[in-house]
Amino acid sequence: MLKVLHHHVREGLFEGIKRANADEQVRAIVIIGEGKTFPCGADIREFHTHASVKEPVLTAVGHTIENSGKPVISAIHGTALGGGLEIALCCHYRIASENARIGFPEVLIGLLPGAEGTVRLPRLSGLAFAMDMIAFGKQVNAKDAFRHGILDKLCNGNILEEAKQFATKVIGQPLDSRRLSRLDVKDAANVDLLFEVALAQVKRKSRGQIAPIYCLKSVRNSVRMSFDKAVEEEQRLIMELMTGYQSTALQYSFFADRSAPKWRLPCGASVHNTKPSRIETAGVIGAGTMGSGIAVCLIRAGVPVILVEKNKKMLEKAMKTISGILDGSVKLNRMTSEQKEQCLAILKGTSTLDKLSNVDMVIEAVYENLELKREIFAQLDKVCKPSTLLCSNTSTLDIDKIASATNRPDKVAGTHFFAPAFIMKLMENVYGTKTSPATVATVMEFGRRLGKELEATKEEIKNIRLHLTVTFCTIDL
Numbered sequence: 001m002l003k004v005l006h007h008h009v010r011e012g013l014f015e016g017i018k019r020a021n022a023d024e025q026v027r028a029i030v031i032i033g034e035g036k037t038f039p040c041g042a043d044i045r046e047f048h049t050h051a052s053v054k055e056p057v058l059t060a061v062g063h064t065i066e067n068s069g070k071p072v073i074s075a076i077h078g079t080a081l082g083g084g085l086e087i088a089l090c091c092h093y094r095i096a097s098e099n100a101r102i103g104f105p106e107v108l109i110g111l112l113p114g115a116e117g118t119v120r121l122p123r124l125s126g127l128a129f130a131m132d133m134i135a136f137g138k139q140v141n142a143k144d145a146f147r148h149g150i151l152d153k154l155c156n157g158n159i160l161e162e163a164k165q166f167a168t169k170v171i172g173q174p175l176d177s178r179r180l181s182r183l184d185v186k187d188a189a190n191v192d193l194l195f196e197v198a199l200a201q202v203k204r205k206s207r208g209q210i211a212p213i214y215c216l217k218s219v220r221n222s223v224r225m226s227f228d229k230a231v232e233e234e235q236r237l238i239m240e241l242m243t244g245y246q247s248t249a250l251q252y253s254f255f256a257d258r259s260a261p262k263w264r265l266p267c268g269a270s271v272h273n274t275k276p277s278r279i280e281t282a283g284v285i286g287a288g289t290m291g292s293g294i295a296v297c298l299i300r301a302g303v304p305v306i307l308v309e310k311n312k313k314m315l316e317k318a319m320k321t322i323s324g325i326l327d328g329s330v331k332l333n334r335m336t337s338e339q340k341e342q343c344l345a346i347l348k349g350t351s352t353l354d355k356l357s358n359v360d361m362v363i364e365a366v367y368e369n370l371e372l373k374r375e376i377f378a379q380l381d382k383v384c385k386p387s388t389l390l391c392s393n394t395s396t397l398d399i400d401k402i403a404s405a406t407n408r409p410d411k412v413a414g415t416h417f418f419a420p421a422f423i424m425k426l427m428e429n430v431y432g433t434k435t436s437p438a439t440v441a442t443v444m445e446f447g448r449r450l451g452k453e454l455e456a457t458k459e460e461i462k463n464i465r466l467h468l469t470v471t472f473c474t475i476d477l
């Protein structure tokens, strides 16, 4: 089972260290995760609940560990991430299995390692490595961590036995030099240069995101300020991030990303018992903001698209826009010029729906008008082959009302992309009362193929969902 630092785990650790310190028989303390891994961080589900701030908080646990008069050794196997690694950094020694991994993935959920991680790691690994790990959320393997001084020993046998042996060797050794809060930061003289280089990288790779910049600032503070002051500032920065829309959206996305592949409908159909059909070709109707963006997503994934737009000028404009978006990708080295040409070669523009007779799926993105959409779906029902899935990008309209304009409501679903569709990762797939499990399976699989983070939503709760997902629209990735 995955181990996270719920309140009761923090409490257990805190009480355990206190008990061990009070017990005369105990001469050294080993912290090890039961089962497959060391903790992989704070419990993200606990954030914004009382449990996240209930004592002992993670920093209090860390202080008890670091201030222990007996050597505390963390024995890491599996992954030590986030708050798990912060606990390890409070220990006097760290040993790890050769195949263990460590990291600070907080930035990926819009946060920073806010239990003193940004202030402790640079004291051990040096600034450059710490900036890289913290601002990019990179995980490193045990060998790399050992090379950078984060680990004291690599183990290839039974980690607990090796930890006990290690402990016997360090009993009685002075602990002050092992307490990171008492040490200086390595390569501190280069702080400004390292900060500027890392900041330029962050701005390029994580455009528009606040957390990576805060991560760097907090690591820089570890040099510019005393330990205590830097920690205080770290707290201020994490609270700002924690209450901001970016971290809310990224945390939502973290769970959506994991739950979507496990989708299950109330009727019992699920990803495990429903086979998706393969979408080889698609039609997109409406070449406005969304239709153009959706077409880009599809052709980038190698799906040939017929783009239907009734207004010829709009169609011409959309073709230029699409080409420009792909040029942008070439400039950013995300695709080659040849790949761009391949994408454009599988995009055809037209003004009439009858060209869609043979496509496997249609995504409609015309104005948000129920009558217009119903009219289009009724026509599509006549024009398209019986197996074609008919999907709408509607933000607010009832899928059932759109589906009832056709004789195939089982093959109608909402495929709700977010603007700009070629950047935003979220895709909300909405199923109506009559949408078949096979249709849900196919649109979910299709979204996965486009590289989207998916959400399968029932029509009735779509509007509530929208309230939750609206934050995604404002992230500039």
Ligand SMILES: CC(C)(COP(=O)(O)OP(=O)(O)OC[C@H]1O[C@@H](n2cnc3c(N)ncnc32)[C@H](O)[C@@H]1OP(=O)(O)O)[C@@H](O)C(=O)NCCC(=O)NCCSC(=O)CC(=O)CCCCCCCCCCCCC(=O)O
Pocket: 002, 004, 040, 041, 042, 043, 044, 045, 047, 048, 049, 052, 053, 058, 079, 081, 082, 083, 084, 086, 105, 106, 109, 111, 112, 113, 114, 115, 117, 238, 242, 243, 254, 255, 258, 259
């Ligand atoms: C660990 C992984 C690498 C494992 O990967 P894998 O094996 O592929 O499994 P998954 O499918 O990813 O996960 C399995 C299962 O576990 C769930 N899960 C994973 N990690 C977490 C987690 N950290 N918390 C909760 N749940 C988790 C996952 O969702 C799956 O379950 P399912 O969804 O039911 O299927 C991989 O999972 C991974 O990389 N995990 C992320 C690890 C991570 O991000 N760790 C960092 C967490 S943040 C952290 O540690 C914080 C800190 O550094 C310190 C913060 C200080 C605290 C500040 C106090 C907060 C105060 C809040 C006040 C708010 C103010 C107000 O508004 O009131």
Ligand SMILES: NC(=O)C1=CN([C@@H]2O[C@H](COP(=O)(O)OP(=O)(O)OC[C@H]3O[C@@H](n4cnc5c(N)ncnc54)[C@H](O)[C@@H]3O)[C@@H](O)[C@H]2O)C=CC1
Pocket: 285, 286, 287, 288, 289, 290, 291, 308, 309, 310, 311, 314, 364, 365, 366, 367, 368, 369, 372, 376, 393, 394, 395, 396, 416, 417, 418, 419
């Ligand atoms: N703009 C946004 O941020 C988002 C919009 N949506 C939804 O996506 C849909 C499209 O929105 P936008 O792209 O913003 O609209 P838009 O106004 O930019 O584009 C709509 C296009 O549809 C074309 N069109 C209208 N009737 C047509 C027909 N019968 N046949 C072919 N083309 C036709 C119009 O000429 C226009 O080019 C709407 O349902 C909207 O609610 C969903 C998510 C975000």
